[in-house]
Amino acid sequence: MRKITVLLLFVCLAATTSFGGGYQVGLHGVRNIGMGLIGTSLSYDASSLFYNPGGASFVNDKWSFSGGIDFIFGRATFQAKDENYQATIKHDVNTPFYFYAAFKPTKKLSVGIAINAPYGNRLSWKDDNGADWQGRYLIKDLSFKAITYQPTVSYRFNDIIGIGVGFVYATGTVDMTRAIPIQGATGDGSLHIKGSTSNIGFNAGVMIHPDQGWSIGIDYRSKIQMKVKNADATFEVPVSLSTSFPNNKVDVMLPLPANLDLGVSYEFGKRKQWMIGINLCYVFWSTYDSLVFDFKTKTPAIGRTANASLYQDQMIERIGAQYRINKTVTVRVGGYYDPSPVSSNYLNPQTPSLTETGLTCGLSVYPMKGFSIDASFLYLMGAKRSGTYSPDNFAGTYRTGFSIPGIGLSYSF
Amino acid sequence: MNIMKKFLFIILSLALFASCERKIDKFTASANGLDFSNFVSVGNSLTAGYADGALSRVGQGYSIPNIMATQFKTVGGGEFRQPLLSTDDGVGFQQVPGGIYCYTKMVLKLNPDKDCYGTPLGTMSIKPGFASNPDQGTLQGQLFAAPTVAGPYNNMGVPGATLETLFYPGYGSAMGNPFFTRFATSPATTILADAIAQHPTFFYLWIGNNDALASALAGTDMFLTPVDTFAKYYPLAVGALMGSGKNPKGVVATIPDITSIPFFTTISKQLPWNGVPLDATQAAQLNALYGLQGHPEIVWKAGLNPFVYKKENGTLAQLEEGDLFLLTLPTDSIKCRGMGIVDTTKHPLPYIYPIPGKYVLDKSELANIRGRIIAYNAVIRNVAKSQGLALADMNQYLPQFESGMVFDGVKMTTAFVTGGMFSTDGIHLCPRGNAIAANLFIKAINDQYKCAIPQVNITSYPGLIFP
Numbered sequence: 001m002r003k004i005t006v007l008l009l010f011v012c013l014a015a016t017t018s019f020g021g022g023y024q025v026g027l028h029g030v031r032n033i034g035m036g037l038i039g040t041s042l043s044y045d046a047s048s049l050f051y052n053p054g055g056a057s058f059v060n061d062k063w064s065f066s067g068g069i070d071f072i073f074g075r076a077t078f079q080a081k082d083e084n085y086q087a088t089i090k091h092d093v094n095t096p097f098y099f100y101a102a103f104k105p106t107k108k109l110s111v112g113i114a115i116n117a118p119y120g121n122r123l124s125w126k127d128d129n130g131a132d133w134q135g136r137y138l139i140k141d142l143s144f145k146a147i148t149y150q151p152t153v154s155y156r157f158n159d160i161i162g163i164g165v166g167f168v169y170a171t172g173t174v175d176m177t178r179a180i181p182i183q184g185a186t187g188d189g190s191l192h193i194k195g196s197t198s199n200i201g202f203n204a205g206v207m208i209h210p211d212q213g214w215s216i217g218i219d220y221r222s223k224i225q226m227k228v229k230n231a232d233a234t235f236e237v238p239v240s241l242s243t244s245f246p247n248n249k250v251d252v253m254l255p256l257p258a259n260l261d262l263g264v265s266y267e268f269g270k271r272k273q274w275m276i277g278i279n280l281c282y283v284f285w286s287t288y289d290s291l292v293f294d295f296k297t298k299t300p301a302i303g304r305t306a307n308a309s310l311y312q313d314q315m316i317e318r319i320g321a322q323y324r325i326n327k328t329v330t331v332r333v334g335g336y337y338d339p340s341p342v343s344s345n346y347l348n349p350q351t352p353s354l355t356e357t358g359l360t361c362g363l364s365v366y367p368m369k370g371f372s373i374d375a376s377f378l379y380l381m382g383a384k385r386s387g388t389y390s391p392d393n394f395a396g397t398y399r400t401g402f403s404i405p406g407i408g409l410s411y412s413f
Numbered sequence: 414m415n416i417m418k419k420f421l422f423i424i425l426s427l428a429l430f431a432s433c434e435r436k437i438d439k440f441t442a443s444a445n446g447l448d449f450s451n452f453v454s455v456g457n458s459l460t461a462g463y464a465d466g467a468l469s470r471v472g473q474g475y476s477i478p479n480i481m482a483t484q485f486k487t488v489g490g491g492e493f494r495q496p497l498l499s500t501d502d503g504v505g506f507q508q509v510p511g512g513i514y515c516y517t518k519m520v521l522k523l524n525p526d527k528d529c530y531g532t533p534l535g536t537m538s539i540k541p542g543f544a545s546n547p548d549q550g551t552l553q554g555q556l557f558a559a560p561t562v563a564g565p566y567n568n569m570g571v572p573g574a575t576l577e578t579l580f581y582p583g584y585g586s587a588m589g590n591p592f593f594t595r596f597a598t599s600p601a602t603t604i605l606a607d608a609i610a611q612h613p614t615f616f617y618l619w620i621g622n623n624d625a626l627a628s629a630l631a632g633t634d635m636f637l638t639p640v641d642t643f644a645k646y647y648p649l650a651v652g653a654l655m656g657s658g659k660n661p662k663g664v665v666a667t668i669p670d671i672t673s674i675p676f677f678t679t680i681s682k683q684l685p686w687n688g689v690p691l692d693a694t695q696a697a698q699l700n701a702l703y704g705l706q707g708h709p710e711i712v713w714k715a716g717l718n719p720f721v722y723k724k725e726n727g728t729l730a731q732l733e734e735g736d737l738f739l740l741t742l743p744t745d746s747i748k749c750r751g752m753g754i755v756d757t758t759k760h761p762l763p764y765i766y767p768i769p770g771k772y773v774l775d776k777s778e779l780a781n782i783r784g785r786i787i788a789y790n791a792v793i794r795n796v797a798k799s800q801g802l803a804l805a806d807m808n809q810y811l812p813q814f815e816s817g818m819v820f821d822g823v824k825m826t827t828a829f830v831t832g833g834m835f836s837t838d839g840i841h842l843c844p845r846g847n848a849i850a851a852n853l854f855i856k857a858i859n860d861q862y863k864c865a866i867p868q869v870n871i872t873s874y875p876g877l878i879f880p
Contacts, residue, residue, distance in 0.1 A: 241879055
């Protein structure tokens with residue numbers, strides 16, 4: 001009976017609406033968030049299905065479930081260059097979620113499914129004086145989210161090495177509005193694009209336990225090309241120009257970059273109460289060189305546009321530790337450094353990518369054996385950054401700050 | 414579970430604390446010792462806020478110095494009073510025998526296209542048209558009524574003013590310029606006298622445009638202010654302002670070249686100078702006709718021929734490459750009546766029909782006008798330099814908009830209507846264009862006096878309004 005209640009809880013969590021917090025979101029396990037978002041070398045629970053499929057077969061329990069939700073509170077501020085002007089993104093609370101379930105039919109084999117939201121971006125810029133904001137011709141409102149469903153197989157050859165691979169099915173939706181600098185009696189024109197898509201990729205990893213307490217994980221998550229085909233494009237322009245801006249279908253192409261992760265961790269102390277780990281995550285951001293809009297009905301005013309972004313590959317560095325106080329309580333702490341993939345000439349209010357530093361802490365409480373309530377807190381600071389989106393000559397300084405509490409449940413038996 | 418509750422409490426408090434931090438310092442404005450408390454601007458229509466072929470209350474609100482004055486408020490600027498009209502539809506006028514003829518500003522309208530017989534073609538085009546059609550009494554009443562706010566007026570911009578007219582006693586009399594008459598302190602005063610009587614602490618002077626433009630708009634180079642006159646009066650105007658009592662600092666501006674102005678460039682982009690295709694028979698017929706009617710010097714050939722126009726001295730000539738049509742050219746007469754070739758509506762014989770010279774600036778006129786503007790600007794730059802004044806170099810800035818400049822995702826060009834910079838008259842800037850000009854003035858002041866006055870957000874100013 002208890003098991004059923006717990007399972008029902010998971011289902012409720014998974015059904016909650018979700019929105020990503022940045023273009024690539026790292027919130028995939030409350031326990032992992034607590035220790036600086038590391039996970040590639042860990043095999044504590046079903047979240048291994050995502051962090052490193054090679055590690056899932058090292059999880060000892062026959063069944064393991066893990067699910068959770070994060071609440072992204074925060075804001076981004078923009079100060080225009082040389083102007084007495086500020087605008088902010090006042091986020092509604094965004095809530096990315098995850099759900100993992102793994103089953104071990106044999107001791108060496110694990111199968112499972114991972115569902116989460118590794119990419120997303122949602123923002124709505126507001127002028128501090130309540131007017132239409134200065135960057136509205138670049139972006140007004142944007143909601144982009146990708147949810148991945150990843151059935152996974154993991155096999156452990158022996159106590160030292162395991163491998164795993166997951167097939168990734170990703171669904172994505174995009175909903176964006178920007179103003180068009182053509183004015184009628186009621187003000188600016190606008191363009192609203194709304195559509196959805198799906199595509200596939202994979203996630204493969206290797207887990208190695210070379211020595212007592214040591215663990216090394218390598219994981220590669222492939223790029224997924226999200227091509228939103230035939231999204232609805234609705235123009236609102238003065239009637240005299242409506243033939244130049246026909247309501248339309250548009251293809252939007254946005255790549256979800258590949259990630260290569262390397263994690264090393266070490267357990268030590270009495271009954272291995274302590275664990276410390278590092279994680280290097282190489283993000284192949286250079287795949288995102290432009291955001292392409294290709295309108296189906298072309299006119300001299302609208303056609304195919306590529307908004308240059310020219311992202312560059314970046315390495316995210318993470319460190320985390322956990323300490324098992326006793327059978328009931330485990331605490332965690334960590335931090336990470338996530339350098340911005342975009343140069344100052346392409347810093348864009350559509351995705352104000354700042355170099356971010358995250359500080360994390362977390363806690364698990366086990367009210368019964370195998371069942372834990374997990375909580376985490378991530379404080380994410382975007383370094384203040386000045387730049388110009390050169391193609392649109394949009395210049396200013398950005399700063400972001402996010403507080404992200406998370407809560408999850410893990411159950412294994 | 415107690416520890417869990419404590420933990421949740423801690424993280425929620427952290428969340429609240431953290432989400433209110435992370436602000437950015439606002440722009441720090443600095444006057445660097447300058448006194449902006451009494452800012453007075455002197456100039457012509459570009460300064461008055463004239464746009465869309467008329468002066469209107471809404472246009473005055475978007476005048477360049479008024480936009481600047483809102484920014485000066487961050488560095489101790491005071492109230493900026495303008496001689497506001499009561500009407501948003503505005504009043505413009507032209508001289509006619511015995512007085513003036515008034516009209517409202519022009520707005521973009523959607524009109525059905527018609528062929529030469531007036532039959533609708535089923536398509537629509539956007540063209541400027543009068544905002545409304547009040548009677549002459551109403552319009553003249555609005556023009557001559559006292560401004561809706563009391564003076565003295567910080568904005569002394571008077572549409573039509575030239576450098577010399579700043580000094581004309583009586584320019585504000587019943588016989589003077591109605592745009593000054595409506596707010597001059599007395600019929601005998603001058604624009605400059607009313608400006609210096611206010612003892613400005615900071616001044617703006619953008620004058621000289623009409624010294625070249627008034628002639629160019631008439632399609633001639635005959636009414637240009639002589640260079641020595643300009644060189645004599647410009648330092649006098651600046652000197653009068655600088656000597657007005659409060660030892661003011663100031664900003665002056667150069668005069669844009671007329672080829673940066675859509676009024677002079679738009680039609681020639683659509684209608685080639687040699688837009689008369691003829692075969693040998695047609696050419697022979699035209700030669701016979703022109704010979705018969707006393708103009709054998711005009712020679713038509715098979716192929717593309719230039720239009721014929723009548724110079725100011727009365728002689729006929731064929732256009733050459735580089736000659737410019739003005740925006741006022743009646744293109745319907747070209748299309749439907751044979752203007753520039755022969756008047757096909759005349760019977761029994763078609764009659765030669767040159768384009769009136771007022772619609773054409775030929776190359777020599779253009780060269781004279783441009784040369785004169787260069788000479789005026791040399792005077793302006795010299796005076797700015799010798800007096801240590803800020804210089805907004807509009808002459809150097811506007812050509813950058815010919816291929817377009819982008820601000821905050823808005824591409825602005827000097828193209829007529831579509832460029833988003835000039836108003837519907839093709840000569841004066843629209844509010845967003847004025848905001849860009851105001852930013853250039855502010856930048857010039859910041860550069861010269863090392864102050865930090867914030868630029869304006871140009872997206873908060875409207876461009877052209879489409880129907």
